[in-house]
Amino acid sequence: MSLSDFSDSFADSGLEEVEMKPVKLEPPGFGGSVMRHVQNHNTQQLQKSTSLSRVQECEEERSSNAPSSGRSGMSMLDQGQSPSDDTGLSSTSHLCPAPICRQFWKAGNYNDGTKANISIQNGNNYLHVHPMFLHSNATSHKWAFGALAELLDNAVDEVQNGATFVNVDKTINPRDGSAALLIQDDGGGMEPEGMRRCMSFGFSDKKEKTAIGRYGNGFKTSTMRLGADVIVFSCHLKDGVMTQSIGLLSYTFLMRMGYDRIVVPMVDYKLNASTGTMEVFHCHDKEHFKSNLSMLMQWSPYSSEADLLQQFEDIGSHGTKVIIYNLWCNDSGNVELDFDSDPEVDIRINGDKRKVDTLPAWKSTNEQHIANRLQYSLRAYLSILYLRMPENFSIILRGQIVEHHNIADELKFIEYILYRPQIGGFIEGQVVTTIGFLKEAPLLNIHGFNVYHKNRLILPFWPVVSYADSRGRGVVGVLEANFIEPIHNKQDFERTSLFQKLEVRLKEMTWEYW
Numbered sequence: 001m002s003l004s005d006f007s008d009s010f011a012d013s014g015l016e017e018v019e020m021k022p023v024k025l026e027p028p029g030f031g032g033s034v035m036r037h038v039q040n041h042n043t044q045q046l047q048k049s050t051s052l053s054r055v056q057e058c059e060e061e062r063s064s065n066a067p068s069s070g071r072s073g074m075s076m077l078d079q080g081q082s083p084s085d086d087t088g089l090s091s092t093s094h095l096c097p098a099p100i101c102r103q104f105w106k107a108g109n110y111n112d113g114t115k116a117n118i119s120i121q122n123g124n125n126y127l128h129v130h131p132m133f134l135h136s137n138a139t140s141h142k143w144a145f146g147a148l149a150e151l152l153d154n155a156v157d158e159v160q161n162g163a164t165f166v167n168v169d170k171t172i173n174p175r176d177g178s179a180a181l182l183i184q185d186d187g188g189g190m191e192p193e194g195m196r197r198c199m200s201f202g203f204s205d206k207k208e209k210t211a212i213g214r215y216g217n218g219f220k221t222s223t224m225r226l227g228a229d230v231i232v233f234s235c236h237l238k239d240g241v242m243t244q245s246i247g248l249l250s251y252t253f254l255m256r257m258g259y260d261r262i263v264v265p266m267v268d269y270k271l272n273a274s275t276g277t278m279e280v281f282h283c284h285d286k287e288h289f290k291s292n293l294s295m296l297m298q299w300s301p302y303s304s305e306a307d308l309l310q311q312f313e314d315i316g317s318h319g320t321k322v323i324i325y326n327l328w329c330n331d332s333g334n335v336e337l338d339f340d341s342d343p344e345v346d347i348r349i350n351g352d353k354r355k356v357d358t359l360p361a362w363k364s365t366n367e368q369h370i371a372n373r374l375q376y377s378l379r380a381y382l383s384i385l386y387l388r389m390p391e392n393f394s395i396i397l398r399g400q401i402v403e404h405h406n407i408a409d410e411l412k413f414i415e416y417i418l419y420r421p422q423i424g425g426f427i428e429g430q431v432v433t434t435i436g437f438l439k440e441a442p443l444l445n446i447h448g449f450n451v452y453h454k455n456r457l458i459l460p461f462w463p464v465v466s467y468a469d470s471r472g473r474g475v476v477g478v479l480e481a482n483f484i485e486p487i488h489n490k491q492d493f494e495r496t497s498l499f500q501k502l503e504v505r506l507k508e509m510t511w512e513y514w
């Protein structure tokens with residue numbers, strides 16, 4: 001489809017548009033709303049679903065003057081404005097209509113012209129987000145498994161809403177037969193507004209102290225780091241009201257169509273309790289729904305409404321299914337996630353098996369140790385990702401439960417050392433480190449600390465003392481340091497003075513233990 005085909009009816013169609021928190025750069029009091037910018041738009045003919053009888057239901061008429069945040073507080077998504085709103089500065093970008101590059105580390109190259117811009121309308125300025133931001137944001141995850149862990153975190157955070165499992169597996173994109181990544185849980189799922197927040201930036205529902213997520217960015221960074229496109233199916237049940245929502249965050253769609261901001265096609269369905277059937281749930285109007293569905297059918301792996309809805313069949317009454325497709329390739333041109341080397345039990349990172357520098361006789365013991373395997377074997381990494389596996393919760397990888405593994409359980413000559421970091425005479429927290437020798441020591445040239453934060457592994461085998469220093473060889477520790485904060489990709493900590501003090505203390509601890 002060419003850009004010029006994409007005409008006329010878009011403004012009515014009301015695609016969801018992801019916004020940053022509205023940043024007012026002008027004094028308040030001007031009224032008005034976030035505008036919509038794609039001027040040439042072709043609403044594809046809606047293919048009729050034959051297999052499902054879904055009654056279209058009209059919700060309240062929305063005022064065309066309503067501000068975009070009008071629906072349930074601070075929604076980040078443009079709720080559909082009239083064509084006359086489209087008086088701003090930005091327009092569709094023609095800079096990147098070509099097929100996007102398949103290699104993640106090259107897919108962010110773009111000309112200077114394509115940047116997030118600010119639209120001015122009716123006196124209000126809103127910060128818009130260019131699709132390229134999806135890629136830049138995702139580069140915070142250097143390591144593909146670090147990205148995948150974010151999606152596991154979201155499932156684990158759902159334990160408090162009843163999640164009993166998260167299933168990670170390969171699935172097939174029916175559009176072209178290529179491999180796609182599936183992450184599915186039976187947690188509380190997301191109601192339509194929750195789904196919009198999930199796809200937006202910086203919104204986290206998680207208020208509980210125990211929740212792993214907090215920055216409201218994990219879903220976006222992780223999915224966009226693993227593949228160019230993601231579709232989410234979520235089913236939510238509350239007070240007898242069941243909803244099903246589908247959302248698509250597609251870098252391919254946005255780049256190919258030359259959008260200058262992030263729009264997210266979404267559709268919702270709601271259970272009609274009297275008829276027992278799922279019905280279209282119009283957040284806006286009928287046209288909006290049709291247009292969104294049409295986008296989903298064109299750009300997702302599923303080309304009909306029936307195929308899309310089929311995806312809910314194995315979700316049940318609550319839960320979330322995330323399918324990442326058009327998975328990124330590495331610099332050698334191979335799909336980064338390797339589903340084939342160990343197809344029965346594992347997902348690996350292509351070409352990431354590191355050489356272990358040791359005596360030939362010790363090579364295999366070293367290579368097989370979890371400290372090395374976790375770098376390329378998802379099963380190994382997931383086995384230590386959480387310090388404690390929540391009760392009645394399992395991680396299932398390729399149909400088989402991931403055995404939980406606590407490194408502390410395989411140490412010998414164990415000691416427990418209490419540390420209370422202080423700043424200005426005040427105790428800032430406390431942590432007990434379990435320290436010991438790996439049972440294979442001294443054959444292993446592995447050492448370091450597994451540092452968890454709120455049950456989640458942040459630093460695996462953090463080598464606080466240098467490998468060149470033979471003191472400390474084979475000494476490993478495990479600790480849960482909740483008094484320091486992880487950085488956004490959850491693969492390191494903020495470099496605060498508390499973190500530096502911890503580093504110094506762990507160094508001393510290693511030598512004292514030795």
Ligand SMILES: Nc1ncnc2c1ncn2[C@@H]1O[C@H](COP(=O)(O)OP(=O)(O)O)[C@@H](O)[C@H]1O
Binds near residue numbers: 188205219220
């Ligand atoms: N698997 C899931 N089940 C239910 N809700 C989810 C799931 N994944 C994401 N969400 C919702 O989307 C929001 C944003 O997710 P994310 O970007 O990972 O940020 P965070 O986890 O820091 O809140 C979450 O706060 C949660 O409300």
Ligand SMILES: [Mg+2]
Binds near residue numbers: 150154213214218219
């Ligand atoms: Mg998260």
